Amino acid sequence: MKKVGIIGVGQSAFVRGYPGAIRELAFDGFKEAMEDAKISVKDIDASLIASAPEYDKQRSPAGVIAEYLGLIPQPTCYIETVCSSSSMGLMVAYSMIQAGLYDVVAVVGFQKMSEISSMEVQERMGRGADIQWESPFGTMMPAYYAMYARAYMAGHGLTLDDLAKVRVKAATYGQINEKAVYRKAVKLEDFSDPESRLSGPIADPLRVGDCCANADGSSAIIVASEEKAKAVCEKPIWILGLGAASEAVNMAGRPDLTGGLRVGIEAGKKAFKMAGLTPKDIDVAEVHDCFTIAELMAYENLGFAKPGEGKELIQSKETYKEGSIPINVDGGLLSKGHPIGATGGSQVRTIVLQLRGEAGPMQVKDPAIGLVHNIGGVGLYGNVTILGR
Amino acid sequence: MAKQEKEEDTRFSKFGTVSFTALTKTNDFIDYLEKGKLMGTRCKKCGQIFFPPRANCYSCFSSDMDWFEVSGKGRLLSHTKLEYAPVGFEDDLPYALALVDYGDYKVFGRLNKDIPGGEIKVGMEVAPQVVKLPKGHISYEFTKA
């Protein structure tokens, strides 16, 4: 089978309260990716616009954004799996190119969460679950992840400090990532300091510091056929493996919570199988750390640690830049912020820059294979993508 | 002659603090709650058990369901206490959520907020009870068995 490559990546700065319209926000990430790819909009055969609905006043944003980016009359459509929308967009782009329909496809992710009031955001959060059977109890994302964290504490001896250590690592790199929304240092003691905002309760055992921030942002990935990639790009990064999965929307339909997220396990298995690789082959990874517990579950679900032993990786700092498996060394969602539809594209950008040796102060030593783990909702959807030089 | 307006069966709009669903084929769930019973469904054709209840079976595509009662002791799999809530739930704060294992199925719901924090342990036995809420709403929660 022919290869499919990534020839350009870009993202906007992730910020609170972007001072512009969604089309202008999308432009920021797209511009960086196009300048990276050094091609013109005429070279793009189709676009996929990835985002989560109901944050924008604009209905059907794909057409509006495609037009603003100069991508008409080429086909475009909206791709949605909430927080993993742009990773799913990458999978669809890969399929479109492998099918021979198109040579170059742009995946543009965006989210302007500040488009609506914070009251409205909360109302949508309440409906991010099974609206018939669970939302009437007053559920929200942090509460669901808190239930996973509680199960891990009871079943695997996970501690509050283990959770906080994930945030401390994220902040280590958020400080050196100029695109991150949270650039401050975080100390372990902040979590026990009643004066620190990070110690505030949300849904126990999760505290404010265990949760990523809402943000406005955009990302873009330019995907090309092997022929086209080799013709226009000096350092194409190849898509080696793609996996995706779905899960019961309600918690009652989930397997044992102490096993983490089944979508992460399933998507990972498929991606590793397609790539013919194992977790040991991964040199650098981005995992979906919407909450600190989510990163620890990802370590296990992807096979970087045995079930229940994810905490040991953070305790021993093996997931720091100098460790055996550097993870989220761009600050992760915890520091970068989590503009839903743009998040996957930002993770892919980080790994592409790492594999090209262009990650600046965040650069890991000479990685050849990288992995992106991107989760939608509370493990409702999952995508794992494996990339190589 | 003008057609008579058909009356809609919106019983489900009474479920929980804020219900986001009015029309469902599992509306009898509400009647059972009003009789003090928490119910799931079982497919009459293939025996598949569903909680939350379903009107349709994905195993055999039958829509012929029996109701069964969720009663007695289950095991607490996880829980959380919320200090922050979505719009519409502020007056309930703080409140707790629970996931409970019954072997063949699991049940998600509220955890009684009067259980002292120190007494709540993953693995403990809990049992469901129906809770009447303001404005005629109705729900269920788990308490120590």
Ligand SMILES: [Zn+2]
């Ligand atoms: Zn059946």
